[in-house]
Amino acid sequence: MLITCPCCGPRDVSEFTYQGDANRTRPDPASTDQAAWNAYVYDRVNTAGAHREYWQHSGGCRSHLIVVRSTLTHRIDSVRFARDAADGARRRSGGAA
Amino acid sequence: MREYSALALLKNAFSGNRDWKPAWRKPDPKPHYDVVIVGGGGHGLATAYYLASEHGITNVAVMEKGWLGGGNVGRNTTIVRSNYLLPANTGFYEHSMKLWENLSHELNYNVMFSQRGILNLAHTPGQADDYIRRGNAMRHEGIDAVWMNPAEIARKVPGLDVSAKARFPIVGGLMQPRAGTARHDAVAWGYARAADRRGVDMLENCEVTGFLRDGDRITGVMTTRGEIRARKVAVAVAGSTGRVMKLAGIDRLPIESHVLQAFVSESLKPAIDTVVTFGGGHLYVSQSDKGGLVFGGDIDGYNSYAQRGNLPVVEEVMSEMAALFPGWAGVRLLRSWGGIMDMSMDGSPIITAGPLPGLYLNTGWCYGGFKATPASGSCFAHTIARDAPHPLNAAFTLERFHRGAVIDEKGQGATPRLH
Ligand SMILES: Cc1cc2nc3c(=O)[nH]c(=O)nc-3n(C[C@H](O)[C@H](O)[C@H](O)COP(=O)(O)OP(=O)(O)OC[C@H]3O[C@@H](n4cnc5c(N)ncnc54)[C@H](O)[C@@H]3O)c2cc1C
Ligand SMILES: [Zn+2]
Numbered sequence: 001m002l003i004t005c006p007c008c009g010p011r012d013v014s015e016f017t018y019q020g021d022a023n024r025t026r027p028d029p030a031s032t033d034q035a036a037w038n039a040y041v042y043d044r045v046n047t048a049g050a051h052r053e054y055w056q057h058s059g060g061c062r063s064h065l066i067v068v069r070s071t072l073t074h075r076i077d078s079v080r081f082a083r084d085a086a087d088g089a090r091r092r093s094g095g096a097a
Numbered sequence: 098m099r100e101y102s103a104l105a106l107l108k109n110a111f112s113g114n115r116d117w118k119p120a121w122r123k124p125d126p127k128p129h130y131d132v133v134i135v136g137g138g139g140h141g142l143a144t145a146y147y148l149a150s151e152h153g154i155t156n157v158a159v160m161e162k163g164w165l166g167g168g169n170v171g172r173n174t175t176i177v178r179s180n181y182l183l184p185a186n187t188g189f190y191e192h193s194m195k196l197w198e199n200l201s202h203e204l205n206y207n208v209m210f211s212q213r214g215i216l217n218l219a220h221t222p223g224q225a226d227d228y229i230r231r232g233n234a235m236r237h238e239g240i241d242a243v244w245m246n247p248a249e250i251a252r253k254v255p256g257l258d259v260s261a262k263a264r265f266p267i268v269g270g271l272m273q274p275r276a277g278t279a280r281h282d283a284v285a286w287g288y289a290r291a292a293d294r295r296g297v298d299m300l301e302n303c304e305v306t307g308f309l310r311d312g313d314r315i316t317g318v319m320t321t322r323g324e325i326r327a328r329k330v331a332v333a334v335a336g337s338t339g340r341v342m343k344l345a346g347i348d349r350l351p352i353e354s355h356v357l358q359a360f361v362s363e364s365l366k367p368a369i370d371t372v373v374t375f376g377g378g379h380l381y382v383s384q385s386d387k388g389g390l391v392f393g394g395d396i397d398g399y400n401s402y403a404q405r406g407n408l409p410v411v412e413e414v415m416s417e418m419a420a421l422f423p424g425w426a427g428v429r430l431l432r433s434w435g436g437i438m439d440m441s442m443d444g445s446p447i448i449t450a451g452p453l454p455g456l457y458l459n460t461g462w463c464y465g466g467f468k469a470t471p472a473s474g475s476c477f478a479h480t481i482a483r484d485a486p487h488p489l490n491a492a493f494t495l496e497r498f499h500r501g502a503v504i505d506e507k508g509q510g511a512t513p514r515l516h
Contacts, residue, residue, distance in 0.1 A: 043349035046339035
């Protein structure tokens with residue numbers, strides 16, 4: 001499996017560290033909603049197909065990435081910096097940095 | 098019931114083996130069953146058997162999308178052990194071990210259970226303390242465990258590098274002498290045949306494609322062989338849990354699907370007579386009765402339904418094997434394959450009523466569900482028949498994750514790829 005890092009180009013999967021499912025949204029840190037926190041920590045969509053997930057290019061530029069990969073075929077549809085996605089999410093929700 | 102015996106073998110030998118009966122019937126589906134079990138793997142088949150033999154519930158069908166035993170039950174490295182630390186796990190897996198010890202006799206089917214022992218190697222004083230603690234916890238529960246020093250290990254496992262020059266020197270090892278291996282296909286076939294003889298219908302090539310429901314209640318299944326109603330529907334589909342439960346409208350569970358690869362080498366003369374695990378990395382190896390080395394290591398580490406792995410893990414497992422047994426570095430690999438596992442968020446199984454009325458769920462076996470097959474079947478059958486868990490699976494609920502009562506054997510937290 002090759003992952004095309006937006007900074008370094010195509011690299012072998014062994015340079016990367018998988019950091020799990022990127023479909024979850026962490027509740028507001030101030031939230032005391034127990035059910036929401038439990039769901040965030042333990043529940044997964046476990047998609048069969050295109051799966052949004054975090055990887056770090058730990059053996060390269062060390063960037064955190066969001067990869068969309070098929071869990072059925074290992075085909076990779078997109079790779080981008082996680083910080084861009086985070087900025088986008090903050091802009092959408094109108095929050096400050 | 099005792100169809101297989103020395104006398105039967107002899108008689109059939111003289112009649113050209115023409116009179117053996119098929120191991121199970123091939124019935125057409127009935128429109129209604131008391132219990133429908135989705136998944137004809139080891140756990141589904143064992144559940145059917147114990148429903149019939151322990152609870153007298155025989156109007157049961159096992160539905161399998163492929164052929165019986167074509168899933169993980171026929172795809173694993175066959176290790177059976179009960180060397181756990183936490184009380185919920187030790188009780189459950191030791192119950193399984195006791196069932197294994199009588200299984201060939203009970204099923205009248207030789208599952209080739211071989212108590213060749215399992216040796217977990219420790220490579221640091223900290224790891225040794227950890228294993229000794231585990232051994233003590235096991236002995237507290239009446240489970241066998243023996244601490245071995247390097248000299249004893251060298252005598253037991255020739256070929257192992259126990260020298261101080263080893264990449265990860267061996268400081269000792271925890272041995273469970275009653276652990277071992279079993280013939281995985283035979284376990285599926287033995288349970289299938291014994292359940293069939295008690296009236297359970299084995300429906301092969303019968304894929305469950307949806308659920309029938311009345312409001313929230315599950316009242317049957319839609320299958321490639323038609324709609325079938327049932328008072329109770331029990332799901333035991335291992336690595337397909339996420340997909341099958343989505344058909345019931347359950348779209349989030351404390352489960353992730355991951356691939357685990359396994360390997361078999363060319364046949365060698367007898368080389369090891371026990372199962373050895375490498376604590377310096379992650380490797381488990383035994384030798385099959387045909388002479389092949391059967392071994393595996395870590396999961397690939399990212400979600401997968403692909404049923405095939407990638408090469409970095411192959412390389413990693415091979416290098417660990419060569420580090421531990423330098424003499425095997427030139428042995429040729431015969432084949433490798435992958436299986437999809439239902440990794441739970443704390444590494445322990447889920448055997449529970451729910452999550453919907455009329456539905457029962459058996460999942461979360463991670464790396465180690467083969468050894469659990471008998472206990473899983475007996476506890477799941479109890480849960481289904483009585484609508485209450487057996488004391489041995491009372492802790493293995495789905496909602497333990499939401500009560501914070503996780504059973505985290507390895508202390509790794511909610512990280513399924515590390516369990
Ligand atoms: C490579 C590998 C090595 C392993 N080594 C060990 C080991 O040494 N020791 C150990 O204890 N455990 C081991 N395990 C784990 C163990 O094999 C599994 O945990 C266990 O076998 C799972 O339970 P099962 O046998 O019922 O699953 P399976 O045999 O996978 O049964 C599930 C069945 O459900 C069927 N199914 C799925 N979807 C549907 C549907 N929609 N309709 C109908 N049927 C469906 C599948 O076809 C399958 O046959 C290993 C696993 C792998 C992959
Ligand atoms: Zn990079």
